[in-house]
Amino acid sequence: MNKTIIRAAGIAASLAAAVAAEAGTSTIDLANDYMTSGFFQSNFVRGDDAGSSRAVNRATSPSIFGVQGETTYFDFDFNPSNFAGPVAEAVFRVEVVANGFFGDPSAGNPADISIHSLTADPLASIDDNVQQSFIDFRESQITTSSIVSTTTVDGLGVFEWDITSLVNEWIANGDANFTYSIGTGALLDPDAGTAIGFVNSSWAGLTDEVVGQIVIVPTPGGAAIGLTAIGITASRRRR
Secondary structure, three states: OOHHHHHHHHHHHHHHHHHHHHHOOEEEOEEEEEEEOOOOOOOOEEOOOOOEOOOEEEEOOOEEOOEEOOEEEEEEOOOHHHOOOOOOEEEEEEEEEOOOOOOOOEOOEOEEEEEEEOOOOHHHHOOOOOHHHHHHHHHHHOOHHHEEEEEEEOOOEEEEEEOHHHHHHHHHHOOOOOOOEEEEEOOOOOOOOOOEEEEOOOEOOOOOOOOOEEEEEOOOOHHHHHHHHHHHHHHOEEO
């Protein structure tokens, strides 16, 4: 058999295996996504209302242009009893869109955005009417020690963060140590003026944007991981 044909057949077989494995993945859907901001003068938690006029939730450094920074939180419909054991890979995936307020990320103006584990439920812990409440929550929860994964966002499109370790903590410990929520931040980003916009899942104008989700690859999952890399690498760089 011609070597070219052999090589093509091998690639086709690998892709077929990857597609089959990807079919075995599952998705953990959002319960809520919302943001807090020092630019708000009241209603310090916004974006979680059905049919929201807010298209974008943002993430920035802890302070930006002299005010408290902005944080997006994602809550998930997660049930640890659905898992018999640890997973091979868990990826948080969301679409980065124009943030509508600051300059958008680009190759010349990237931002290192981290996903943070949380020990308390933001919606239950933050008093929507008290600015200091969201500041205290952010300062206690969005820290270098709570970073799970960091991705360099250098444009608009779908980006991913590897949160396998956190999901396996959720499976092993239930909600004893963590809430089934994540926070976002730019603690490791050298440019304190960068802002990232995440599409808001409750936005009334939502069409085919990729809202926040966790994609689970069951063990062994090796081929599915490969397919994820093929599909997403062009639109993001992972640290």
